[in-house]
Amino acid sequence: MGVVGMGIRGRMYAAIAQALPEVELTGVCDIAEDARLAAADEFAVPVFEDVQTMCEQAGPEAVVIATPDFAHVGPTLAAIEAGRHVLVEKPLATEVDAARRICDAAEAAGIRGMVAFENHWNPPLSAMKSAAEAGQLGELVSCNSQLDDRIDVPTEYLRWLGRSSPGWFLMSHTVELAGWIAGQRPVEVQARGHTGVLSALGLETYDAIHAVVVFDGGMVGSFSSCWVLPRSLPLAFQFRHEMVGTGGSARADLTDQMLHLAAERYEHPATIGVTMGGSLSSPPALMFAEFVRALAEGRDPPCPLGDGLLNVAAIAAIHSSIETRRAVEVRV
Structure with a gap:
């Protein structure tokens, strides 16, 4: 490898x-x-x-x-x-x-x-997918997803993010996740974005993006991502994802990571979605192991790469909608 x-x-x-x-x-x-x-x-x-x-x-x-x-x-x-x-x-x-x-x-x-x-290997979200496949949620009709970062992520940790956006870096997670759970493909988007905070710091990118995405099975999703949250937040990101169907709903909140630590300062140390000390129990490690096993x-x-192409088309449509201020079809 x-x-x-x-x-x-x-x-x-x-x-x-x-x-x-x-x-x-x-x-x-x-x-x-x-x-x-x-x-x-x-x-x-x-x-x-x-x-x-x-x-x-x-x-x-x-x-x-x-x-x-x-x-x-x-x-x-x-x-x-x-x-x-x-x-x-x-x-x-x-x-x-x-x-x-x-x-x-x-x-x-x-x-x-x-x-x-x-996130296919992220335990709460994988469980949500299982519930949807088992029919517990009925026909999925709505999704609400929020994935944000603190401002120090683009300004200090990953300065190259000035050449990306909340759409490419964050919303590529959530739009794909919603489609995977629902078994539906995004077909149309309408979006708006905000600039000014990061551009004042020399990073020419959006501060926040909000998008409404229509899927081919009829589900409508509302997605929001920003990366200008205050540094005072106890975790570098916040992540909430909800799926609503005719038979039920499922909501995962990964923001506090199930651990509240108060020592010299109050924080929510990351416990999900990270690999510590080569641990093989985190979502990226499980995903990597599945890649190796498949080969x-x-x-x-x-x-597969085709799913990645569809995801790129959806996020590109979101950016196009911001620029044109019109609904944009997702085209691969």
Whole structure:
């Protein structure tokens, strides 16, 4: 296994790979020299500046793409061209044409691909999916989803987010999640966005996006994402997701992470959706393990690249709706 991008997510994947006995981490890749040096020290594996060289010299059978949102396409296509299966962070791309190129290239090369929609392995949300499949909610007609970040996420932790948006970084999670739970595809969106807070700090991106999404089974979803929440909040994000049907409703609130810690300061330490010390019980670790298992068994993994393409089309339509102030059809 090779990993491209030695930021927060890339180092997480590398740690998971080294914790799985059936996986060998053969190399990692990053364009930044300081990131390569740190990775060589942390993981004690060969480090590379480009994907092609890593594939040629380290010989991974599969590659994880954990670069920033805007930088998924080049490394993914390079890995596919080298004949490697790919696990790509969401969003698959930030343009529909680019996402389609990835899908077409993978199909032509016989490559298995997966998009990192890790909430499929998030226990409360996985349970919500099970309830929907069991018919406990009836016909799903409405969804309300809120996923936000504190302002220090784009301004301090991930400065590259100035080249992304709450749509690409956050709403790509929630729109896909709603469609997966309901078994429905997004077909039309209407959205509005706010700018000003982050642009005043030198980050030319939206502060907040609100979108209404219509799905092909008739469900209507309301989605909101911002990343200008105050630093005083005890957790870096807040996440609430509700599905309503003709037979019932289900609501998950992951905001307090089920742990309230009061010491020198009051906080809600992250307990869901993170990997600590190579733990294999977190959603990303479970997702990664399923990717590995699918490849070992010679089958297509869940969350295929085509689902990533649809997700890109939905988020692109949201941005188009903001710009045109009109309803926009989701087109792949």
